Amino acid sequence: MNFRFAHYNYNVFDLEKSMAFYKQALGLTEVRRKVAQDNSFVLVYLGDGQTDFQLELTYLVGRKEPYNLGDNEVHLAFTVPDFEAAHKLHQEMxxxxxxxxxxxxxxxxxxDGYWLEIIPERR
Structure with missing residues (x-):
């Protein structure tokens, strides 16, 4: 059997705010979207345009409070060729x-408080 990564999920409290953040901070854009037939949830898959990996944002319609991430000891990591420019952008944000x-x-x-690691691209 050959397993491949498909996507990683974060539940988000404010879908539009999260999508704007991921676009500005990391350049991620919407690849596809699924809306539940009963409109109870929306799944938005974001991609970097370079790899097949996707970040799934799950928005539960009607949720009244932000998620409790506990100790939040998990994270996604991103590499970037211009580490200094990325750092400057994130400082400004x-x-x-x-x-x-x-x-x-x-x-x-x-x-939502999820951590994202930024690593300089190693050449």
Missing amino acids: GCICYENPDMGIYFISDP
């Missing part, structure tokens, strides 16, 4: 939540 200069990485936080 005010979304950097942790930096580790010794390792040469930092993390940003999305509107």
Whole structure:
């Protein structure tokens, strides 16, 4: 058997706010969308336009409170060729939540508190 990654899921409280964040912060765009027949949920799949990997944003219509992420010890990681420009953008956005200069990485936080690791592209 050959298993392949398909997508990773984050549940989001405000779909439009999350989609705007992922577009501005990481350049992710909508690849496809599924709306439940009863309109109880919306799934939006975001892609980077370079790989097949997708981030699924699940929006539960009618949810009244943000998600409790607990200790939030999970994250997605992104590489970027221009690390300094990315860092500057994320500083301007005010979304950097942790930096580790010794390792040469930092993390940003999305509107729901999910952490995303930013790594310089290794050549």
